[in-house]
Amino acid sequence: MTALISHTSFDSLDAHAQSVFWAKVLDFHEDPEDPNQPDDDECMISSADGSQRLLFINVPDRKQVKNRVHLDLQPAEVGGRDEELARLLALGATEVADRRLPDGTGWVVLADPEGNEFCILRSEAERSAV
Structure with missing residues (x-):
């Protein structure tokens, strides 16, 4: 017998705003048959294939x-860590700590609009180039 992860849940002050931010970050979507609304207490977003889901729940x-x-996020095929960092900052993330090293390795710690930390790593192409 094995347990499977159904989804990852995040406590939020504004579940809808968090779901919108993370949907843009990850290119996830809401269920078109049950769209997220600004006054919803819970908002779910999913990867394109539905294999990964994030649930944002309002808490006080x-x-x-x-x-x-x-x-820990890794840039998709196009672009690298620094380009993805710029995109995430433009979406509303804030930089918490820069752990990039002179040789190009390392990562950057960011926070989402509610202060939850996450990291942006190098892309697969950047790691393979070393």
């Missing part, structure tokens, strides 16, 4: 400490 309190679980 703000994030107070560093998250114990976070997402």
Whole structure:
């Protein structure tokens, strides 16, 4: 017997706004038969194939400490870490810590609009070029 991950849940002050931000970051979508609304207490988004789902749930309190679980993101086929960093900052992420090293390795720690940390890594092409 094995347990499968149904989805990953995030506590949010504004579930809808968080679902919109992360849908843009990950190119995820909402269920067209059950679209997310601004006043929804829960908002789900999914990858194109439906294999990955994120659920944002309204809670009354703000994030107070560093998250114990976070997402590590890798740029898709086009572009690299620094281009993806610029895109994520333009979407509303904020930089928390720059862990890039002079040799090109490393990552950048970011926070989403509600302060949840996540990291942007190098792309597969950048790692293979070394």
